[in-house]
Amino acid sequence: MTLMKSLMGAAAAVALTAGAALAEPALIFDLGGKFDKSFNEAAHNGAQRWANETGGTYREIELQSEAQREQALRRFAEAGANPIITMGFAMADPLSAVAGDYPDTKFVAVDVNWLDAPNIRQVSFAEHEGSYLVGMMAAMASESGTVGFIGGMDIPLIRHFGCGYAQGAKAVNPDINVVANMTGTTPAAWNDPVKGSELTKAQISQGADVIYAAAGGTGVGVLQTAADEGILSIGVDSNQNHLHPGKVLTSMLKRVDVAVYDAMTAGTDLETGKFAMGLAEEGVGVAIDDNNRELVDAQMADAVEAARRGIIDGDISVVSYYENDSCPALQF
Amino acid sequence: MEFFVTLIQVLDSTIRLATPLLLACLAGLYSERAGIFDIGLEGKMLISAFFSAAVAAVTGSVWLGLLAGIGASLVLSALHGVASITFRGNQLISGVAINFLASGLTVLIAQSWFQQGGRTPSLFGGGRFEPIEFPFAEAISGVPIIGPIYSELLSGHSILVYIAFLMVPLTWWILYRTRFGLRLRAVGENPAAVDTAGVSVVGLRFAAVAICGVLCGIAGAYLATALQAGFVKEMTAGRGFIALAALIFAKWRPWHAMWACLLFGLLQAVALRFQNIDLGGVVIPVQVMDALPYILTVVILAGFVGKAIPPRAGGEPYVKER
Numbered sequence: 001m002t003l004m005k006s007l008m009g010a011a012a013a014v015a016l017t018a019g020a021a022l023a024e025p026a027l028i029f030d031l032g033g034k035f036d037k038s039f040n041e042a043a044h045n046g047a048q049r050w051a052n053e054t055g056g057t058y059r060e061i062e063l064q065s066e067a068q069r070e071q072a073l074r075r076f077a078e079a080g081a082n083p084i085i086t087m088g089f090a091m092a093d094p095l096s097a098v099a100g101d102y103p104d105t106k107f108v109a110v111d112v113n114w115l116d117a118p119n120i121r122q123v124s125f126a127e128h129e130g131s132y133l134v135g136m137m138a139a140m141a142s143e144s145g146t147v148g149f150i151g152g153m154d155i156p157l158i159r160h161f162g163c164g165y166a167q168g169a170k171a172v173n174p175d176i177n178v179v180a181n182m183t184g185t186t187p188a189a190w191n192d193p194v195k196g197s198e199l200t201k202a203q204i205s206q207g208a209d210v211i212y213a214a215a216g217g218t219g220v221g222v223l224q225t226a227a228d229e230g231i232l233s234i235g236v237d238s239n240q241n242h243l244h245p246g247k248v249l250t251s252m253l254k255r256v257d258v259a260v261y262d263a264m265t266a267g268t269d270l271e272t273g274k275f276a277m278g279l280a281e282e283g284v285g286v287a288i289d290d291n292n293r294e295l296v297d298a299q300m301a302d303a304v305e306a307a308r309r310g311i312i313d314g315d316i317s318v319v320s321y322y323e324n325d326s327c328p329a330l331q332f
Numbered sequence: 333m334e335f336f337v338t339l340i341q342v343l344d345s346t347i348r349l350a351t352p353l354l355l356a357c358l359a360g361l362y363s364e365r366a367g368i369f370d371i372g373l374e375g376k377m378l379i380s381a382f383f384s385a386a387v388a389a390v391t392g393s394v395w396l397g398l399l400a401g402i403g404a405s406l407v408l409s410a411l412h413g414v415a416s417i418t419f420r421g422n423q424l425i426s427g428v429a430i431n432f433l434a435s436g437l438t439v440l441i442a443q444s445w446f447q448q449g450g451r452t453p454s455l456f457g458g459g460r461f462e463p464i465e466f467p468f469a470e471a472i473s474g475v476p477i478i479g480p481i482y483s484e485l486l487s488g489h490s491i492l493v494y495i496a497f498l499m500v501p502l503t504w505w506i507l508y509r510t511r512f513g514l515r516l517r518a519v520g521e522n523p524a525a526v527d528t529a530g531v532s533v534v535g536l537r538f539a540a541v542a543i544c545g546v547l548c549g550i551a552g553a554y555l556a557t558a559l560q561a562g563f564v565k566e567m568t569a570g571r572g573f574i575a576l577a578a579l580i581f582a583k584w585r586p587w588h589a590m591w592a593c594l595l596f597g598l599l600q601a602v603a604l605r606f607q608n609i610d611l612g613g614v615v616i617p618v619q620v621m622d623a624l625p626y627i628l629t630v631v632i633l634a635g636f637v638g639k640a641i642p643p644r645a646g647g648e649p650y651v652k653e654r
Contacts, residue, residue, distance in 0.1 A: 033439075033565065035449015181607055185619055192569040193560050194352075195604065198345055202605045205341045217451075217564045224454070224561050243454070 025264045026059040026081035028072050030088035032190050032216050034062050038237040039216065039256060043087050043110070045238075046257030050264040058264065070094040077102040083121070083270050085263055086110065087256070089157055095120060106270045108263045110256060111157065113274050121272045123259045127157070128164030129311050130252045130284030131212070132318045133304050134234050135168025137286070138210040139176050140300050141232055141249055146177040148208035149330075150199050150222050152215035153189040154182040159332055160321040161214040161236070161252075166330035167318055172303070178330055179203050183218050193221025200225040200233075210234065210249060223248060232295065241291040249295050251287040258283065280312045340480045342601050347489060348559060350597025351496045352377065352551045352568075356575035357582070357589045358496075358503055359547035365507065365584060366540030367520035367645040369423045372412055372430030373548055374572025380405040380552025382438040385452040385563035386445065388459040394557050397459070401556075402549030408434065409545030417537050420649030431572075439565045452556075452563040461490035461558035490558040492550060499547070503586040516540055520643035523650040533650045548572075577629040583640050596625045 027047050029040045040062075047058055059081055061072050073094055076084050083106040086095060092112045099107050099117045106119050113124035138147040147169050151158035166178045181199045183189040196218040203211055211226055212234040213219035219236060220243070226233035227244035235241065235251035259277065263270055277283020286304060288296055310316035321327050356373045363370040380401035388397030408430050415426040439450035446452055466487035473483035507513035515536055518526045523533045555571075556563045578596050582588035603621035610616075632640050 033450060035443075035451070037449070037451075041449065181604070182618075184622065188566070188569045191564060191566045193564050193567055194349075194555060195569065195600075197559060198349060198601070198604050201345065202341070205338075220451075220562075220564055221560055228561075 023080070023082050023268050024057060024059055025267065026061075026076040026079075026084045027260065028069075028076070028084065028086045028091065029060065029062045030090065031063055031065075031187055034060070036190075036216050037220065037240060037243070038235075039254070040087055042238045042254065042256035043085070043260045046260030047085075047264060049257065050261050054265075056264070066090070070098060073098045073107075074101075077105050082106055082268050083108055083263055083266075085260055089155070106268065106272060108259075108270070110259055113276065119272055121263065121270055122274045123263075124274070124276050125254050125256075125283050126276060126278030126318075126320075127161050127252075127254060127284060128167075128318050128320050129279045130254065130286065131161045131164030131214075132168035132171070132311070132316075133279075133286050133307060134212060134250055134252045135165035135170075136172050136304060136307055137168075137250055137296070137300055138165070138212060138232075138234060139169040139172035140303065141295065142173075142176070142208075142210045144207045144209045145173065145175065146179060146207035146209065148200075148203035148206075148211035149178060149180040150196060150203070150211060150213045150215055150219070151180070151182045152184075152218050153187060154185050154332075156321060156325065158182065158214055159327065161212075162332070163321040163327035163330055164318055165212050166327065168307075170329050171307070171316075177207070179206050179208050180330055180332060182332070183215055190216035190218060192218050193224070196221030197225040201229070204229055204231060212236070212252070214252075235287075239287040239289065241287055241289055245291040246294065248292060250292055253285045253287050255283050255285070278311075279308055336477075337480070338605070340484050342598070342605050344485050345601035345604065346594060346597040347485070347493060348597075349600045350593045351489075351493045352554055352559075352571050353575045353578055353596055354590060354593040355492075355496045355499070355547050355551035355554065356572055357578045357593050358499055358586065359544040359551070360576055360579045361503065361582075361584060361586060361589055362516070362540045362547070363544040364579065364646055365520045365643055366516050366537050367523060367643055367648065367650070368412070368416060368537055368541055368544075369427065369647045370412065370541075370544060371424060371427035371573075371576060372408065372434075373544075373575055374568055374570065375427075375431035375434030376405040376408050376545060376548035377552040377555065377572050378431075378438055378566070378568045379408055379434040380549040381556035381567055382442060382452070382552075382563045384549075384553035385455060385556040385560075386442070388455050388557050389446075389453045389562070392458050394455075394459055394461055397557055398550070398553045401553040402546050405549035405552060406542060406545040409541050409548070413538050413541040416649060417534055417541070420651065423647055423649075435566060438563070442563065442565070450565045455557060455561040459557070460561055461492060461554075463488045463490055464494070490554070492554040492558055495550065496554075497590070500586055500590045507586065512539075517643075519650075520645055523645050524653070527650075527652065537650075574625050577625050580640050580642075581625075581629050581632050583632075583638070584643065599624050 034044050085108040089111045108121045113122045149162045169176050200222050210232045213222035214236045223233045227247035232249040237254045240251045241248045383404040384397040384401030387400035388394045415421040416423040442450045469483040469487040473479045519536045578592040582592040
């Protein structure tokens with residue numbers, strides 16, 4: 001009976017706090033999980049920064065299955081959370097189904113830019129621009145004339161990464177050979193470091209000496225094997241340089257943390273619409289820190305900086321994979 | 333010559349990929365030959381992968397990690413045994429429960445232990461199984477044909493790989509040449525006869541399930557501490573189920589199990605090495621290679637290539653007649 005009582009008490013307390021903290025933001029992580037050292041972790045870091053700076057609190061959930069997407073959205077909307085921040089392209093369909101039912105709630109969709117609803121802020125990143133820069137660095141660091149790309153699940157977004165990377169590599173060295181592999185076609189491809197390792201070994205045996213991993217948890221295996229075998233790797237989304245100091249050439253930063261931080265800071269006054277975060281908005285970039293400073297010489301740093309300006313000014317155009325679902329520099 | 337180098341690399345990759353499958357497949361073989369179906373191979377590998385990596389990270393000794401992994405796997409085996417042997421529960425349900433339990437438990441413990449988001453710290457030095465170089469591997473590597481085969485294909489794997497392949501003749505010998513093996517097989521075919529002979533059905537089945545736990549434990553430790561340097565959530569990625577498919581493909585026989593696992597490993601290695609294969613104008617997409625183990629298993633089950641007959645008493649709890 002006492003157990004029952006305390007349970008009821010807890011439930012009542014939860015209901016009360018839900019009523020009190022009306023405009024608490026909520027954050028929905030994608031299937032990769034909050035601590036994927038990559039995409040979702042960046043969102044977590046942004047939210048934590050907001051919480052530390054403002055002393056505010058937010059609600060969060062790590063999705064465990066596809067079926068929970070819409071359910072989680074409705075739960076948070078019913079509980080009065082505002083804005084509700086969602087991670088990943090897969091939230092697009094549930095969002096378009098739910099957003100209309102809660103016109104007063106504002107939603108944020110990261111990695112989505114094709115929805116048509118007045119109360120959704122859609123944030124997309126120009127991953128191809130950031131990947132272009134790391135592709136240049138890969139080509140300059142490579143001695144063999146072959147660089148590798150290992151993607152996670154074979155979806156257009158990941159091909160978008162690979163396409164920018166290949167264009168960057170070919171801009172430095174038109175004869176460079178880019179080897180590209182995808183880990184798989186199911187969500188298991190985001191969490192299969194063993195396969196990541198084998199792909200890395202296969203690419204090394206094909207001559208690759210710099211490998212870019214855009215593969216979530218699978219990338220941990222890629223970076224590990226690259227470090228073991230004495231070649232360079234490139235991390236993605238979060239700064240992964242520290243995972244193997246001196247062995248990770250750089251990381252392609254996708255400032256999901258900034259997007260989440262901005263949304264939480266704006267709170268209920270959030271501006272909706274479509275927002276593209278490219279190099280100009282510092283939404284994507286290249287990570288240089290103490291762990292990789294020795295790997296990046298002045299010549300490389302200058303070339304990357306010049307290309308960054310060129311892309312921002314429009315002098316260099318990086319073709320997006322989305323434009324016609326194909327890549328001029330790489331055959332998948 | 334280029335073709336030969338590529339071939340050696342693909343076969344080398346095959347051995348690495350086939351080892352966890354082989355260990356799990358042999359684990360399932362002991363269990364199913366004794367009449368206990370086990371679809372919890374995946375879960376046992378996963379929990380062993382976690383505990384081996386966690387203990388190796390904390391103590392710095394990979395051997396303690398291996399022991400911890402085997403121990404954790406044995407605990408789940410015991411659970412399966414109690415549920416399906418002692419309490420005569422449904423073996424499939426118990427197996428599914430073990431998979432879910434391992435999947436959730438590993439991430440939960442990892443998060444509260446290491447606060448690194450459901451993974452263990454990276455292992456280095458004595459925390460990992462290092463490759464073993466055979467004697468004279470370096471000297472012989474220049475010899476054509478034999479050199480690469482000896483120094484690259486056979487040498488340079490971790491000790492668990494050699495243990496896995498030695499388990500094959502050992503399993504054959506145990507099952508077909510010892511009294512224990514005869515009884516184990518009998519208990520899977522006709523437990524009543526074993527019982528009539530005065531041998532404990534329950535004891536034999538528990539023994540089989542325990543052996544299964546040990547082998548799954550080694551498989552998990554191999555994934556986390558030899559192939560990788562740490563645990564990542566769901567890192568078994570369905571290998572337990574491919575091992576089950578291999579077991580059916582091999583029709584529950586040890587030597588065939590080895591060949592089935594090598595075949596499935598080869599398919600994976602080829603799929604990883606050549607993304608899309610161009611066979612004289614016809615392009616085979618990589619997805620076909622990934623699906624092939626399952627397709628082959630269905631073909632075998634459907635009886636197109638000989639019949640796969642499971643142990644007769646498999647899946648049924650034994651009830652003593654009174």
